[in-house]
Amino acid sequence: MTEASGAGGLRLRDVQVRFDGLVALDGVDLDVAPGQVVGVIGPNGAGKTTLFNVICGLQRPQRGTLTFEDRPLRPRPHRLTRLGIARTLQGVGLFGGLSVLDNVVTGASVTARTSVAAALFGLPRAGREERQLREAARALLDELDIAGYAHALPATLPYAVGKRVALARALVSRPRLLLLDEPAGGLSQAEVEELAGLITALPQRDGCAVLLVEHHMDLVMKVCDRVTVLDFGRVIASGQPGDIAHDPAVIEAYLGEAVTT
Structure with missing residues (x-):
């Protein structure tokens, strides 16, 4: 403390x-x-x-x-x-159809500077930011000792792992x-x-x-x-x-x- x-x-x-x-x-x-x-x-x-x-x-x-x-x-x-500012929710609150890695990436997506048009048309800037977000997400999963679950879906996770994924999703935006x-x-x-x-x-x-x-x-x-x-x-x-x-x-x-x- x-x-x-x-x-x-x-x-x-x-x-x-x-x-x-x-x-x-x-x-x-x-x-x-x-x-x-x-x-x-x-x-x-x-x-x-x-x-x-x-x-x-x-x-x-x-x-x-x-x-x-x-x-x-x-x-x-x-x-x-x-x-x-970032917030975790009571329970877990992950997106069931996304992998653990993609769930974490969503926590930073709203802070990315890439325009909607750049993302839609696959412009280089969009690709660079996407790679950077995924690298940051992987680093957090590794830091929280849950990197082995990166490609798993939330429904398959132990509850405590789901909690850590939710924490990683909040932290990826560097609040x-x-x-x-x-x-x-x-x-x-x-x-x-x-x-x-x-x-x-x-x-x-x-x-x-x-x-x-x-x-x-x-x-x-x-x-x-x-x-x-x-x-x-x-x-x-x-x-x-x-x-x-x-x-x-x-x-x-x-x-x-x-x-x-």
């Missing part, structure tokens, strides 16, 4: 989202600095998914501001990677902010330990900032520099993992008992 500070990164201030009178997010403040891993935890219905949807542009807040790299963030889901949505869900304890090593290494990628929503507390306490706790849409605690693990309000609302860090 790292201690990161300074300009840039993601900043939310006083973010509020309401659904027909139900307050999903109520005045939420959140910071994720470059090179940091920040966790968001809380009971079901606390607002974690809504928070991710706001950052991704799937949900507009009624109040509050978002900035990324010191600029106002007004995200559109289909343009996230152009902004330097400066990576949103991880319950990456440990469905993994064994040994697989969670391996995932912890992968997440801990992510900030070394050009100072990548990581925002992690997760229920697996061992993972949260191991990889996060800071943790924010939501309950009924409000931030009830924010701080270092050791402090959060023993916070009375957090124990009452979510943990049930103090967590060993």
Whole structure:
């Protein structure tokens, strides 16, 4: 884990989202600095998914501001990677008809500069970019120790391998902010330990900032520099993992008992 500070990164201030009178997010403040891993935890219905949807542009807040790299963030889901933001989904979410390699390539395709015409007519520039994308995808598969599955279809993959493919697809665009949505869900304890090593290494990628929503507390306490706790849409605690693990309000609302860090 790292201690990161300074300009840039993601900043939310006083973010509020309401659904027909139900307050999903109520005045939420959140910071994720470059090179940091920040966790968001809380009971079901606390607002974690809504928070991710706001950052991704799937949900507009009624109040509050978002900035990324010191600029106002007004995200559109289909343009996230152009902004330097990538997200994994709960579960796996791979394209069933594409090979593992092609699934990873799709994560970078929207950032490629090749025009549609160049790609359609097979112009040299399109071919060069396609080769570069596939080389980057192969390198990530090798880095995540799943290169042997490059030509396999998602339905044939062990679940933990599918999770790594989804991570590779998010990383291939070289995001400066990576949103991880319950990456440990469905993994064994040994697989969670391996995932912890992968997440801990992510900030070394050009100072990548990581925002992690997760229920697996061992993972949260191991990889996060800071943790924010939501309950009924409000931030009830924010701080270092050791402090959060023993916070009375957090124990009452979510943990049930103090967590060993």
